[in-house]
Amino acid sequence: xxxxxxxxxxxxxxxxxxxxxxxxxxxxxxxxxxxxxxxxxxxxxxxxxxxxxxxxxxxxxxxxxxxxxxxxxxxxxxxxxxxxxxxxxxxxxxxxxxxxxxxxxxxxxxxxxxxxxxxxxxxxxxxxxxxxxxxxxxxxxxxxxxxxxxxxxxxxxxxxxxxxxxxxxxxxxxxxxxxxxxxxxxxxxxxxxxxxxxxxxxxxxxxxxxxxxxxx
DNA sequence: GGTAAGATCAGC
DNA sequence: CTGATCTTACCA
Numbered sequence: 164x165x166x167x168x169x170x171x172x173x174x175x176x177x178x179x180x181x182x183x184x185x186x187x188x189x190x191x192x193x194x195x196x197x198x199x200x201x202x203x204x205x206x207x208x209x210x211x212x213x214x215x216x217x218x219x220x221x222x223x224x225x226x227x228x229x230x231x232x233x234x235x236x237x238x239x240x241x242x243x244x245x246x247x248x249x250x251x252x253x254x255x256x257x258x259x260x261x262x263x264x265x266x267x268x269x270x271x272x273x274x275x276x277x278x279x280x281x282x283x284x285x286x287x288x289x290x291x292x293x294x295x296x297x298x299x300x301x302x303x304x305x306x307x308x309x310x311x312x313x314x315x316x317x318x319x320x321x322x323x324x325x326x327x328x329x330x331x332x333x334x335x336x337x338x339x340x341x342x343x344x345x346x347x348x349x350x351x352x353x354x355x356x357x358x359x360x361x362x363x364x365x366x367x368x369x370x371x372x373x374x375x376x377x378x379x
Numbered sequence: 380g381g382t383a384a385g386a387t388c389a390g391c
Numbered sequence: 392c393t394g395a396t397c398t399t400a401c402c403a
Contacts, residue, residue: 243398262397353387354385356384
């Protein structure tokens with residue numbers, strides 16, 4: 164019988180004593196589904212980093228490969244999107260607008276090129292580290308956008324390809340018992356010029372940490 | 380080799 | 392609403 168413990172090699176050091184032991188990572192099968200299903204299922208799950216930072220996912224978007232003109236993988240494999248064409252349960256991190264990083268959870272079957280963009284989250288623990296990484300007045304501004312979330316968690320190029328099931332880089336998703344909303348908010352995606360008709364954005368209704376980004 | 384656009388954000 | 396800031400992808 165094993166005691167409840169985090170992924171091998173990780174040292175949970177959450178600053179909130181009530182946070183308890185490190186929650187186990189979601190299994191790979193969680194991600195091996197249609198990205199639209201995973202996008203909704205991720206609402207309410209917790210993004211965890213082994214330095215104590217954690218936040219509840221409150222907004223996501225699905226990107227669907229060759230079926231989706233708005234996806235980085237729409238036109239086939241390139242050096243940049245290689246991770247998205249790999250196995251589910253890895254993190255696809257890309258650089259954009261000359262200064263921002265954004266993170267996705269790769270979904271579906273290998274070579275599908277599908278993923279879920281993490282658009283916003285509600286900070287839970289490790290707020291000091293997040294405030295350190297981002298100079299903002301209100302905590303609600305720490306993770307209320309895809310690039311803000313990455314900055315708050317210190318996610319950059321070094322995390323592209325990270326296995327969030329094996330948690331090989333100290334980053335994973337956990338289920339703390341919070342169920343996804345019965346009826347999530349839904350709209351077209353934010354910031355796209357192509358594929359903007361697809362309603363593949365979802366969020367937790369009423370959560371103040373949902374991004375201010377407007378659908379295209 | 381040149382260039383246009385980009386799954387964004389902060390400040391005015 | 393605009394500027395920042397630079398990588399990527401695509402075309403010549």
